[in-house]
Amino acid sequence: MLARKTLPFGLVILAVLLFVLALPPATHAAARSYFAERYDVSLQILSNNRIQVEETVTFRFEGGPYTYAFRQLALDQLEGIEIQGATLDGVQLPEGDQPNQVEIKRSADPIEITWHFPPTQDDTRTLGLQYQVHGHIHLRDNAEGIFWQAIPEEHEYVIRQAQITVHYPAHLTPAERPQLRGAQYTTTPIPGGLIFTAYNIPANQGVTIEILFPRGSLIAQPPDWQARLLARGAQARQMAPWAIGLGLLVGLAALVALWTYRRQHQRPTVIIPPGIVTNPPDNLAPAQAAFLLNPTAVTPAQVAATLVHLAQKGWLRLEATHGGRGLFKSRDYALQRLRDTGGLKEHEQVLFEGLFTTRQGLQSSVRLSTLGGKLPRLITPFKQALTRELLGLGFLDAQRLSERQRLNVLTTLTFLLEIPLLILGLVLVLGSDALVGVGTLALGLAGGLMIAGIGMILFTYGWLLLTPQGETHAARWKGFKHYLDNLIKQRSGLQGEWLEAYLPYAVAFGNGLQWTEAFRDQGFAPAISWLLTPAGAGNMDDLLGAIAATSVITSTGADGGVGAGGGGGGASGAG
The missing domain is CATH 1.20.1280 (Monooxygenase)
Structure with a gap:
């Protein structure tokens, strides 16, 4: 018999390392990132409502390679922009889409400028842009001036240092203290101007310069775009x-x-003496009683109450299981069908058949956690069935329902x-x-x-939808609802047989959990025959869990900083 030879473990590790080191450099290239070491902008206010602008940005590229950078100039609050030139590392660039060329789309809005350069990695590039802005200086309240977004809001990189210099005619004095919006800054006066310096400007943080001068200092009349806005405002006010x-x-x-x-279409209001009703005033099902109090909408509580009522009457049984999904990962409940639909009210039959019917026919068991997708399709027929039932009982006015x-x-x-x-x-x-x-x-x-x-x-x-007879019965059911509310609040005088007898109504009125907790807190601990657990008939804690789970699934399925605007802006980035 031949023994199989194996390589020493150390040789295997050495072979793997040699393989990795032999891979092409692109396989283990450094991650790409970049930032602006400097972002400098110079604004020179000229005559005839013109501003000469020069931008200089120094990018530090880490990893790569990077082959282009771009700038977009928005045409907001101005008459036009004249691109005069672009530089790369101090060298004027010809227009084109090849390395060491600049691509300019002057007819676009915003104007797009793209610098193309040789692949750059772990190095810096300094980009320059010169352009002249026409018709930006405009009126603001009782002054006039510039509101220029020197650094655009859209830039995916951090700016370590920015310097914005503004030159204006030496004989002018700003009407208010010039401000830089969007960054913490310092101001340095210079002859005929100011220098704003800011540090560590985060990505996508625009910076706007605002300088106001007395009315008539720079322009004799507003620019055309503002004149049109003012004319529109005058027409609108007129x-x-x-x-x-x-x-x-x-x-x-x-x-x-x-x-x-x-x-x-007014109908005399039915006057009903106030009072407390201590028993269900008639034989309405829980969902019918709750729908009678508000016949415009079906609530998830009415669906949950119908499930509890069907379980109490022996049509189905809740069995606690394990291994549900979503909200039911720790405990799920299986609805076991015990009887056919004969003898059910229409709304009960709609819900019963809708829950247990699949493409394969009427099933004997469904998990509660799987019903969220079915319930939205059942809400409308469930409401329609309740409406027909109340119409048949003479509680709803068909004509007023149609008018509504x-x-x-x-x-x-x-x-x-x-x-x-x-x-x-x-x-x-x-x-x-x-x-x-x-x-x-x-x-x-x-x-x-x-x-x-x-x-x-x-x-x-x-709009009243109930008939006089319906209003009378609704008033009695409202009295019974208040009676249950008072029992929950007082938590005294409770009788054991009321727990299950009134539970479906408490659920339908939206107080199922509070009703069950009130009895548990008073020491009642009956066995719930229609709720089975691995240990047998459910107790009060099991009942609370079942009511909560039923309410969750029915609720799931039923419908039931300061900135400043201005001209300029756009975007900037590299790739």
Whole structure:
């Protein structure tokens, strides 16, 4: 028999190291990062509303290689920008898209400048840009001046040091103390200007220079772009009273129409003597009773109450299991179907069949943790079934229910009309010189429709859906709900048989956990026959866990800093 030879462990490690060292350099290249050692900007205020700008940025590249850097100049609050040249490490660059050339897209907004250079790694590059800004100096309150974003908001690198120099005519004195927005800085006066110095500017932090001079010092009239804005503002102010009047007229007309409609369809209110009801006033199921108190929406609590009620009546059983998912990782519950759907109310049948029916037919067991995806599809038919049941009992008024649906449609259409009018008004006011008045009127009309829509919401909310008979029964169920609330608060006088007898109603009214805790705190410890655990019939803690889990899954499934703007800006970066 031949013995198998093996290499010593040390030789294996040595071979691996030699292999790694033999890999091409790109395999273990250093990580790429870069920052700006310096970011210097010089602004020279010239005559005829012009500003000469020179930017110089020194990048430190670590790792790489890097082959380009870019700058974008936004055309906001100015008439235009004239690019005069770009440099790389002090050398003027010709235009082009090859190394040691600069690519300039002058017709773009923002203007795009891209420096192309040979692959650079663990080294520095100094980029320069010269351009002239036309028509930026503009009016601000009772002064005029520049509000220039010298360092753009979009830059993915840190700036270790920035120096912004502003030169203005020597005979001028700023009307207010010049400021640099966006960075801590120091100011150094120079003849006919100022130097702002800032350190450690974080990535994507813009810096704006603001210098104001007395009105008439630099410009005789506002630049064209500001003159257009001022003209739009004047037109908007001129039309504002008409727009407000139109909005108020539309809103008032809608409110008057709603008031008239209400008077025409007003029904005498049923007067019911106040009182406390200590027992369920009729044989309504828990979900029916809760829906009677608010017949406009189905709550997750009503779904949970129906599950508990079906378990108590013997149609299903909850069994505590292990190995659920999501919120049920520690403990899950299996719903075991014990009977067919015969004898159930319609809303109970809808929920029962919806939970246990799959593509393979009616199942005998489902996990509670898997029901979150089914419940959204069941909420609408569940609500429709409850509505039909209350209509059949004579508790809901079919005509008023239909009228409320029409009011809901009208309310929706009102808001759908308001939104495009609002957008149209904003677009015309902000972007059109000739149609500012039309845009202002559109905004006024949108405001009037908003008033009408809010009025419709409030009107619909208070629209009675119950018949006089339904109001009487709702009042009694409200009294029973208050009785249960008081028992929970007082936690005295509780009787053991009430725990399960009233539990589905407490769950439907949204107080299932508080109801169970009240009995547990009073020392009641009955065995819950419809809730099984590995140890047998569930206790009070098991019941609390089941109620909480049921509430969670039904709730899951049911619907149920200061900155300053200015011209300039844009972006800057490298790659």
